[in-house]
Amino acid sequence: MTLEVDLSHPLGAFRLEARFRSEGRLTALFGRSGAGKTTLVRAIAGLIRPEAGRIVVHGRTLVDTANRVFVPMHRRRVGVVFQDARLFPHLSVRRNLLFGRWFTPRNARAASVGHVVDLLGIGHLLDRRPATLSGGERQRVAIGRALLADPQILLLDEPLASLDEARKAEIMPYLERLRDETGLPIVLVSHSVAEISRLATDVVVLADGRAVASGPATEILGRPSLFPDLGPTEAGALIETRVLSHDDAYGLTVLQAKAGTLTVPRLERPVGSALRVRLRARDIMLALRAPEGLSALNVLPGRVVALAQADRSSMDVTLDCAGDAVVVHLTRKSADRLGLRPELLVHAVIKGIAFDADTVGPTLRNAPAGHI
Known part of the structure; x- marks a missing residue:
């Protein structure tokens, strides 16, 4: 249409x-x-x-x-x-x-x-x-x-x-x-x-x-500047994933994204199902090296492609995670301490509890040629 x-x-x-x-x-x-x-x-x-x-x-x-x-x-x-x-x-x-x-x-x-x-x-x-x-x-x-x-x-x-x-x-x-x-x-x-x-x-x-x-x-949705009234609470990005496996012992589901895997609360979806995931900028931290000794299960490697000052104290950082654009909201002080700059390789750390009914849903499937 x-x-x-x-x-x-x-x-x-x-x-x-x-x-x-x-x-x-x-x-x-x-x-x-x-x-x-x-x-x-x-x-x-x-x-x-x-x-x-x-x-x-x-x-x-x-x-x-x-x-x-x-x-x-x-x-x-x-x-x-x-x-x-x-x-x-x-x-x-x-x-x-x-x-x-x-x-x-x-x-x-x-x-x-x-x-x-x-x-x-x-x-x-x-x-x-x-x-x-x-x-x-x-x-x-x-x-x-x-x-x-x-x-x-x-x-x-x-x-x-x-x-x-x-x-x-x-x-x-x-x-x-x-x-x-x-x-x-x-x-x-x-x-x-x-x-x-x-x-x-x-x-x-x-x-x-x-x-x-x-x-x-x-x-x-990956351009926070278009949603200034929402602030960091809702800004973020969408990525396409597929159900890779289920971990019934812990009530979890593993999703395959382009840059790696994401572990989320158990989803009643068969293996292979396509899912669209919203990564909220507020739910992501950045690390210069693959972190160890953290409770977070989700770590995606990425490359800094853009930095934009959101307000006096914070910044929006856009990453390229194997082709997926991921947005991270953090303080300007944190950005300076990490020495963030374009082309820098970093790791996006996402908590598993960040995923809920508002952030995970089925991706678009092919519709029939005709109408109802």
Whole structure:
């Protein structure tokens, strides 16, 4: 899927001036509240008419103000899921799902009700009313209703923002299946690095109405300067790994990365499974030599490629670990004591307990050629 956006539109005290192109299967729009994420989604959906610009989805022009093109929402084949599920309270789950079909001509209905129900794990909910569902269940039903309208693109406007951590953990695997198994391009609005690290293939960073960066998630999330509001608590990098083995005696799993192995708490994944791991900059220490006598099990050799001062007292150091870019946040004093400089060989030391549900998730799998 190719999404091309070049928009200019009034947005409160400033203007939305967003220009980017994405070919990712799940494109995340990231930024703090008021950055323009939801306005951008509403423009793609056809809920607002932009003052100027173009929107092209998979070669189909939805908006081109210079040529007076504006495809109305009901003709865009766009599915939208909002932060609040917006289900009809008087209808059962089954009837809420089937409502999505009413707007699609019979000869254009490709989505299978049974497959969508199985994909989202909502078969046991079909006869219930929305008021009896958990927040995560309501969002899964809302996604199912959108899918059954046979959209050509799915827009998710902060679908996890109103959920507690337990409900987020409940729905996350279904969003991963949606990304991997449907072949349907998705745009996800989020202000959570953990969410986009686990779900996004591409990321567009918005700040004050401007798209300040866009590209593959592994590249964008490895640039701490793009996330100044988050500080060292969330900045980091993504690397691709595979399950190498399990250590049942200690409840651990060993992952193979390009630069070496990582030992993490036991994962219920078969050997050979591809996993994407987020290494948070705050969870890494640096050593000039391979350390001995430490409790840390994870040590990756690397080469310093860049140093950037983060604030008065700290620095962000980017390493090349056999082709994986790893970011380390440390004090300026530590950097000086180690004599850090470009091309210096170092060792990144990562604690095993740094890995949790927010940092380890399945990597992108090949999607089928067709849609759901």
